[in-house]
Amino acid sequence: MDSVTLIAMASILTAGLTMAIGSIAPALGEGKAAQNALSAIAQQPDERSSITRTLFVSLAMIESIAIYCFVISMILIFANPFWEHVITQGG
Amino acid sequence: MEILLLNQISPDQVVLLQWGFLRITATLLYTWFVMGILILGSWLITRKMSSDVHASRWQNLLEEVVSTIRNQIQEIIHDDPGDYLSFIGTLFLFIGLSNLLLIVPGYVSPTASLTTTSALAICVFIAVPLYGITKQGIVHYLKEYFQPTFIFFPFHIMGEITRTLALAVRLFGNMMSHDKVIAILLAVTPLFFPIIMHALGLLIGLVQAYIFAILAMVYIASATQAHEKKDGKEN
Numbered sequence: 001m002d003s004v005t006l007i008a009m010a011s012i013l014t015a016g017l018t019m020a021i022g023s024i025a026p027a028l029g030e031g032k033a034a035q036n037a038l039s040a041i042a043q044q045p046d047e048r049s050s051i052t053r054t055l056f057v058s059l060a061m062i063e064s065i066a067i068y069c070f071v072i073s074m075i076l077i078f079a080n081p082f083w084e085h086v087i088t089q090g091g
Numbered sequence: 092m093e094i095l096l097l098n099q100i101s102p103d104q105v106v107l108l109q110w111g112f113l114r115i116t117a118t119l120l121y122t123w124f125v126m127g128i129l130i131l132g133s134w135l136i137t138r139k140m141s142s143d144v145h146a147s148r149w150q151n152l153l154e155e156v157v158s159t160i161r162n163q164i165q166e167i168i169h170d171d172p173g174d175y176l177s178f179i180g181t182l183f184l185f186i187g188l189s190n191l192l193l194i195v196p197g198y199v200s201p202t203a204s205l206t207t208t209s210a211l212a213i214c215v216f217i218a219v220p221l222y223g224i225t226k227q228g229i230v231h232y233l234k235e236y237f238q239p240t241f242i243f244f245p246f247h248i249m250g251e252i253t254r255t256l257a258l259a260v261r262l263f264g265n266m267m268s269h270d271k272v273i274a275i276l277l278a279v280t281p282l283f284f285p286i287i288m289h290a291l292g293l294l295i296g297l298v299q300a301y302i303f304a305i306l307a308m309v310y311i312a313s314a315t316q317a318h319e320k321k322d323g324k325e326n
Contacts, residue, residue, distance in 0.1 A: 050166065057309065060302040064257050067264035078100045
């Protein structure tokens with residue numbers, strides 16, 4: 001197996017694994033945040049606007065972890081630096 | 092017209108014009124496009140403003156936008172939003188418009204490139220100490236870095252840098268992922284689902300613009316108000 005095939009295989013596998021494992025924790029966290037915000041709104045409907053704003057900000061914070069995983073898997077698939085390095089060396 | 096290919100991760104890779112070392116990429120072109128719309132639109136609308144009851148409908152639109160931004164800022168800082176309005180409002184309007192124009196065919200959002208989002212995040216990174224120093228003086232501002240003890244100084248610095256990085260990568264990841272999802276869906280189920288995802292993309296774009304502006308405001312507020320809050324508690 002030459003190195004191009006190896007790198008392609010490792011990149012694709014790692015990209016899939018990154019998304020699969022990396023999205024578990026943010027999904028659980030976002031669910032918990034949304035659940036608590038909903039019950040807080042149900043208890044205090046008057047504070048709805050400030051709860052919603054805080055919820056948005058915290059969801060963005062939690063989601064950024066999943067976004068990091070996504071960006072890394074996208075880089076591995078579409079703009080892999082190792083892949084290009086090997087191709088320029090070989091060609 | 093498809094400008095961005097599936098295997099191109101950002102519009103930086105689409106070179107429209109190469110002139111020596113000067114390169115006009117799609118990112119640059121669409122950034123100018125959005126800036127042109129914003130500047131020209133505001134100039135045209137504010138050219139003939141009236142304080143009459145019968146204002147033009149465009150003036151009503153701008154008034155509504157500005158007062159909404161003012162209210163949102165006021166809810167965060169509980170203070171006069173005048174100083175922050177121009178910075179936060181510009182961030183929100185630029186990101187929001189460049190995300191909303193997604194429905195125009197052939198348009199690639201400049202926020203789907205890491206260079207644009209990094210530039211915006213660096214603006215926030217510079218604005219935080221600027222506002223902090225002007226509001227509470229350089230000594231009080233620098234003191235915040237050594238709270239509670241001087242050991243925490245590197246962690247404060249690290250926090251500043253990582254949150255700037257997070258700000259840039261979050262916006263870039265959201266907008267880029269939307270482009271990619273649309274492109275993949277076009278290949279799999281051509282007619283119906285891409286339209287629904289486009290509608291969802293408008294919502295995501297506005298929410299991301301809102302989050303970027305709110306986070307910038309929260310960072311600035313934490314730099315300007317940390318000292319005042321402590322005073323309030325002691326009194």
